[in-house]
Amino acid sequence: xxxxxxxxxxxxxxxxxxxxxxxxxxxxxxxxxxxxxxxxxxxxxxxxxxxxxxxxxxxxxxxxxxxxxxxxxxxxxxxxxxxxxxxxxxxxxxxxxxxxxxxxxxxxxxxxxxxxxxxxxxxxxxxxxxxxxxxxxxxxxxxxxxxxxxxxxxxxx
Amino acid sequence: xxxxxxxxxxxxxxxxxxxxxxxxxxxxxxxxxxxxxxxxxxxxxxxxxxxxxxxxxxxxxxxxxxxxxxxxxxxxxxxxxxxxxxxxxxxxxxxxxxxxxxxxxxxxxxxxxxxxxxxxxxxxxxxxxxxxxxxxxxxxxxxxxxxxxxxxxxxxx
DNA sequence: AGCGGATTGATGACATGTCAACCAGATGGC
DNA sequence: GCCATCTGGTTGACATGTCATCAATCCGCT
Numbered sequence: 001x002x003x004x005x006x007x008x009x010x011x012x013x014x015x016x017x018x019x020x021x022x023x024x025x026x027x028x029x030x031x032x033x034x035x036x037x038x039x040x041x042x043x044x045x046x047x048x049x050x051x052x053x054x055x056x057x058x059x060x061x062x063x064x065x066x067x068x069x070x071x072x073x074x075x076x077x078x079x080x081x082x083x084x085x086x087x088x089x090x091x092x093x094x095x096x097x098x099x100x101x102x103x104x105x106x107x108x109x110x111x112x113x114x115x116x117x118x119x120x121x122x123x124x125x126x127x128x129x130x131x132x133x134x135x136x137x138x139x140x141x142x143x144x145x146x147x148x149x150x151x152x153x154x155x156x157x
Numbered sequence: 158x159x160x161x162x163x164x165x166x167x168x169x170x171x172x173x174x175x176x177x178x179x180x181x182x183x184x185x186x187x188x189x190x191x192x193x194x195x196x197x198x199x200x201x202x203x204x205x206x207x208x209x210x211x212x213x214x215x216x217x218x219x220x221x222x223x224x225x226x227x228x229x230x231x232x233x234x235x236x237x238x239x240x241x242x243x244x245x246x247x248x249x250x251x252x253x254x255x256x257x258x259x260x261x262x263x264x265x266x267x268x269x270x271x272x273x274x275x276x277x278x279x280x281x282x283x284x285x286x287x288x289x290x291x292x293x294x295x296x297x298x299x300x301x302x303x304x305x306x307x308x309x310x311x312x313x314x
Numbered sequence: 315a316g317c318g319g320a321t322t323g324a325t326g327a328c329a330t331g332t333c334a335a336c337c338a339g340a341t342g343g344c
Numbered sequence: 345g346c347c348a349t350c351t352g353g354t355t356g357a358c359a360t361g362t363c364a365t366c367a368a369t370c371c372g373c374t
Contacts, residue, residue, distance in 0.1 A: 119161055139171040
């Protein structure tokens with residue numbers, strides 16, 4: 001830390017570009033999703049993960065891990081979604097402490113209605129703007145960073 | 158929207174990788190910054206933008222635009238930072254409605270103390286994991302997306 | 315000069331996320 | 345079997361972000 005290696009020009013541009021894209025893309029996708037389907041991104045993510053699961057249901061901890069959410073956050077968010085009728089909570093047969101979230105019919109209807117538009121927005125604002133090489137690079141690089149962050153130091157310090 | 162063009166395998170992987178990286182990188186950088194310097198990312202961004210400005214001060218609206226924040230968010234955040242002594246508000250001579258945020262000595266000290274460690278973390282968890290080609294690709298692609306999102310449809314809808 | 319609409323920033327109510335307890339049930343050593 | 349400990353999930357207090365609204369001021373026009 002004594003002699004910090006600052007970012008050179010190109011690195012600087014890449015880093016700032018990343019952050020700016022991140023923010024703008026997020027705003028845009030969230031706005032589209034809310035306008036077209038009445039869902040927030042977190043709502044959509046929960047519903048989407050659930051709908052991809054064989055039985056339309058998951059243990060809370062399992063879902064939290066997949067989404068990289070704290071259990072607390074998930075619990076709070078699910079109670080809100082439950083009040084809107086998108087999901088229900090069930091007891092877990094295998095573990096008396098556990099709970100299972102399940103998609104309701106209405107929840108399923110909501111994701112299915114939202115998905116095409118959301119995918120189209122992701123294409124329009126990101127994927128279709130990239131060359132095949134860039135998509136490949138993005139795939140490679142993001143996974144490398146993810147592996148780095150989940151690998152050795154997964155146990156935090 | 159009738160026949161949605163779903164993402165193919167590679168696109169899917171790139172998109173999911175991006176989202177996962179986004180989340181993990183954010184958590185990691187935020188944790189490091191808080192632990193080492195007692196600042197949140199938003200704190201750091203505000204201080205950093207101010208410190209790069211000639212006079213260490215900016216109009217609120219100017220700062221909000223640069224950061225892509227709502228004015229409301231900025232105003233709330235600044236009152237919190239002000240209470241911690243990192244910034245002050247001043248009246249704007251040129252415009253009676255306006256306000257100007259200025260870095261305090263303590264605020265300056267805080268960014269300068271935080272910057273080397275933060276840059277090192279950005280390197281360690283992202284930049285230094287990428288090849289030169291990937292950095293160039295990231296630079297190009299993010300700016301293209303940013304231009305797309307800020308360009309024609311800047312007036313939303 | 316003076317009216318009317320736009321802009322600036324502040325504010326309060328509310329939605330969302332985080333953090334630190336907390337409880338109930340599981341698990342493991344003895 | 346029984347106690348100590350760990351885990352899964354919930355909860356409440358609090359930090360943060362959003363949205364609608366408001367007052368002050370500015371600007372363009374007559």
